Amino acid sequence: MENVIPPHYNPKETEGDIYRMWEESGFFDPDKLPQKNGKPFSIILPPPNVTGTLHMGHALMLTIEDIMIRFERMRGKKTLWLPGTDHAAIATQSKVESIIYKEEKKTRHDLGREEFLKRVEAFAQRSHDTIVEQMKKMGASVDWSREAYTLDEKRNLAVRTAFKRMYDAGLIYKGKRIVNWDPKLQTTVSDDEVEWIEEKTPFYYLKYGPFTIATARPETKFGDKYVVLHPDDPRYKKYSHGEKLDVEWINGKVTATVIKDPVIDMEFGTGAMTITPWHDMTDFDIAKRHTLDFEQIIDENGKLLPIAGEFTGVHIKKARPLIVGKLKEKDLVEKIDEAYAHRIATNSRGGGVIEPQIKEQWFVAVEKEFEMENSKIEGIRTGDTVTLKKLMRHVVESKQIKIIPEHFEKIYYHWIDNLRDWCISRQIWYGHRIPVWYCTANEKIKVRNEKCDEPIVSIEDVTECPHCSGGVLQDPDTLDTWFSSGLWTFSTLGWPEETNDLKTYHPTDVLETGYDILFFWVARMILMSTYLLGEVPFRTVYLHGLIRDAEKKKMSKSKGNIVDPLDLGEKYGTDALRFGLIFGTAPGTDIPLSEDKIRGMKHFANKLWNIARFVLTNIDSIDFEKTYKDLSAKTDADKNIIKKLNAAVLETSNNLERYNIHEAAQSIYSFVWHEFADNYIEASKPQLANPELSENTKEILGVTLATIIKLLHPFVPFRRIDIHPRGIHISHIPASNPVASFLSSRRPQARAENAPGSYVCRRNGICHCRDFRRILLPRR
RNA sequence: GGGCGCAUAGCUCAGUGGUAGAGCGUUGCAUUCACAUUGCAAAGGUCGUAGGUUCGAUACCUACUGCGCCCACCA
Numbered sequence: 001m002e003n004v005i006p007p008h009y010n011p012k013e014t015e016g017d018i019y020r021m022w023e024e025s026g027f028f029d030p031d032k033l034p035q036k037n038g039k040p041f042s043i044i045l046p047p048p049n050v051t052g053t054l055h056m057g058h059a060l061m062l063t064i065e066d067i068m069i070r071f072e073r074m075r076g077k078k079t080l081w082l083p084g085t086d087h088a089a090i091a092t093q094s095k096v097e098s099i100i101y102k103e104e105k106k107t108r109h110d111l112g113r114e115e116f117l118k119r120v121e122a123f124a125q126r127s128h129d130t131i132v133e134q135m136k137k138m139g140a141s142v143d144w145s146r147e148a149y150t151l152d153e154k155r156n157l158a159v160r161t162a163f164k165r166m167y168d169a170g171l172i173y174k175g176k177r178i179v180n181w182d183p184k185l186q187t188t189v190s191d192d193e194v195e196w197i198e199e200k201t202p203f204y205y206l207k208y209g210p211f212t213i214a215t216a217r218p219e220t221k222f223g224d225k226y227v228v229l230h231p232d233d234p235r236y237k238k239y240s241h242g243e244k245l246d247v248e249w250i251n252g253k254v255t256a257t258v259i260k261d262p263v264i265d266m267e268f269g270t271g272a273m274t275i276t277p278w279h280d281m282t283d284f285d286i287a288k289r290h291t292l293d294f295e296q297i298i299d300e301n302g303k304l305l306p307i308a309g310e311f312t313g314v315h316i317k318k319a320r321p322l323i324v325g326k327l328k329e330k331d332l333v334e335k336i337d338e339a340y341a342h343r344i345a346t347n348s349r350g351g352g353v354i355e356p357q358i359k360e361q362w363f364v365a366v367e368k369e370f371e372m373e374n375s376k377i378e379g380i381r382t383g384d385t386v387t388l389k390k391l392m393r394h395v396v397e398s399k400q401i402k403i404i405p406e407h408f409e410k411i412y413y414h415w416i417d418n419l420r421d422w423c424i425s426r427q428i429w430y431g432h433r434i435p436v437w438y439c440t441a442n443e444k445i446k447v448r449n450e451k452c453d454e455p456i457v458s459i460e461d462v463t464e465c466p467h468c469s470g471g472v473l474q475d476p477d478t479l480d481t482w483f484s485s486g487l488w489t490f491s492t493l494g495w496p497e498e499t500n501d502l503k504t505y506h507p508t509d510v511l512e513t514g515y516d517i518l519f520f521w522v523a524r525m526i527l528m529s530t531y532l533l534g535e536v537p538f539r540t541v542y543l544h545g546l547i548r549d550a551e552k553k554k555m556s557k558s559k560g561n562i563v564d565p566l567d568l569g570e571k572y573g574t575d576a577l578r579f580g581l582i583f584g585t586a587p588g589t590d591i592p593l594s595e596d597k598i599r600g601m602k603h604f605a606n607k608l609w610n611i612a613r614f615v616l617t618n619i620d621s622i623d624f625e626k627t628y629k630d631l632s633a634k635t636d637a638d639k640n641i642i643k644k645l646n647a648a649v650l651e652t653s654n655n656l657e658r659y660n661i662h663e664a665a666q667s668i669y670s671f672v673w674h675e676f677a678d679n680y681i682e683a684s685k686p687q688l689a690n691p692e693l694s695e696n697t698k699e700i701l702g703v704t705l706a707t708i709i710k711l712l713h714p715f716v717p718f719r720r721i722d723i724h725p726r727g728i729h730i731s732h733i734p735a736s737n738p739v740a741s742f743l744s745s746r747r748p749q750a751r752a753e754n755a756p757g758s759y760v761c762r763r764n765g766i767c768h769c770r771d772f773r774r775i776l777l778p779r780r
Numbered sequence: 781g782g783g784c785g786c787a788u789a790g791c792u793c794a795g796u797g798g799u800a801g802a803g804c805g806u807u808g809c810a811u812u813c814a815c816a817u818u819g820c821a822a823a824g825g826u827c828g829u830a831g832g833u834u835c836g837a838u839a840c841c842u843a844c845u846g847c848g849c850c851c852a853c854c855a
Contacts, residue, residue: 408784
């Protein structure tokens, strides 16, 4: 037989063609799979942000999910992996804002809402196209026909429906709360998006009547008329709660009221502090607790308001030295500690220093009790009184959602227990506009109804006030990006419509993502799904670790240590990249990315190539109907390899079934290299020369090769064997590509021999045939 | 301050109640024989310390030491 196999595996020659062949086969779409009646298995892809390109974390995510999906598809399940992308509201907006500013020196306000959104959408589209290409390069077997976008029409309907249902149930409300305000980007920022930066600031000890108070921010102190003390502090025993004193302050005399509250740390500073409830979280809480007055000192642009007297209109940054100067003049400064280490809140989305403000915002009430409708959750019946927090905790506690690795369950509970109402409004333009309208009719219109003061919450666009037919204005704010991604497991399946997909694939089986978004996203999906559908969004949460650089540092643009997954894929082949990413890495543990390891896995890819090369040049055909169970041993080497092959199949399948991906990879790796190649192939050489053993040895070689290719398929899918009358091709598709056309004919019962060009193996692209299932364990 | 985790080969990491594993690195051998884009082999570990449970502990429990992460946000 003519040997046309080159000695080195060249992934570039084949990967693109193989992906195209998969797409043509249609098997990524579960409706087109031969096993129409298989049990469903579904994963919804965590949608990458349309902020540019994929990074290593995405490559890892795609690899793990593709392994799970291909494994289940091979086992005969009706397998859906649904892809999509995320508009990532604030991240995308600030990215585009900074590009526009860099190139044209214009802000979004210079362009106006409409023009700016056009620019963002164009950018998002470009990012999307890049991401899709990159996903294909990674070999992701997602069903492109069901692709979704968090901001497309269907998802918009889902968002509005969810908002209205929660509003009507009293779980969404508008309220005044202190929020993280970013004066630079002119928006609120969620607690999770705040980044704390260590800084040394002077720490001022100021005389406040008989007290000395310590502060790092004298510029906020104008309105301070409450001095807070610990009730047990012996130094301040003679002052009682509620006592009023006149004190000399920045702009003259103020009447100070003594408040006793145990939140005060007696050890810190002087044990006495004055509060600024409008601009400080802790102060806000204290003021609420004692029903004190709130007064705004700083405006939305970071400038002082008239309460600051002569400093009115001065930006707080400039105001500090001026105010300190005045305090010194008045002899109110006792001392200044220059070496005080302080943490400053900043907006991690490329914004400025956070200045807390009290603002009207939309919130989701997580502790408000309501009656559960339509519950499919075990342990919670329809009509039970619950809270969103309780639902979120319950489904994990009762193991209806299992988190891998398990210890993240504890972290999840801790987070839930400390959870406060979720602020869902954002003062940015890119995203889902809040589906609320306000009546703009003024007093001149006689028909104005009392109800006109109520916000109009609607799924459809509102053009006039339903009460007075006056004009309306939509709330200018947009929703937190996690509001729409919270709906992701079911909005992608067609909700609120009762689609077949929703019935078939929800709850989904696995949600696989990085542990860094357990709170941002995973928890919010659990909230949304349990409330809106009365069921869990997924049964298993698989959390992968974060990819770090060789020095174990987080990859970030500012550090310049980003490694592009596609570069590595290009250099070593996608299979090597995929195997390297998952080999020896446990879930939930960070992975220092070493190029050496990927290179090592390329050796494995090449080893595999040469194993196939040896086997295929020594045999004439492979009977793909046979499995390892049909093999018989004539020598000790035969006996050993059959036993080990058997064990490798079991171990790999068992481990994959339990989502022990790295262990499954280890089993198959060590079998392929250290049993099959090192031992059996060596032993087979004399056996092949012996006429009595030759035929049986060929059969063992062929079946073992076919089995390992199948076992490896979920991990390294870019391999196929074609046996052609004129030679044997591994990982090579002739230009005419009859295999692809055979696959697309979707005749699983058709015998291999009937295939065009007498291709013996037709199944290495998408493994769907009976024998693939037979080599793997049936589901428990 | 609250919570979670880690400590295993020179490096980076898997793993297990009963002979300790991988990648890279190191050393030696091998080039018409499937594999130089390499292969084969070797060296290298009292599995952080001290107690406990157990017939048996690197693994389970406790304490300690040293690291790391998350949350809270101290005026």
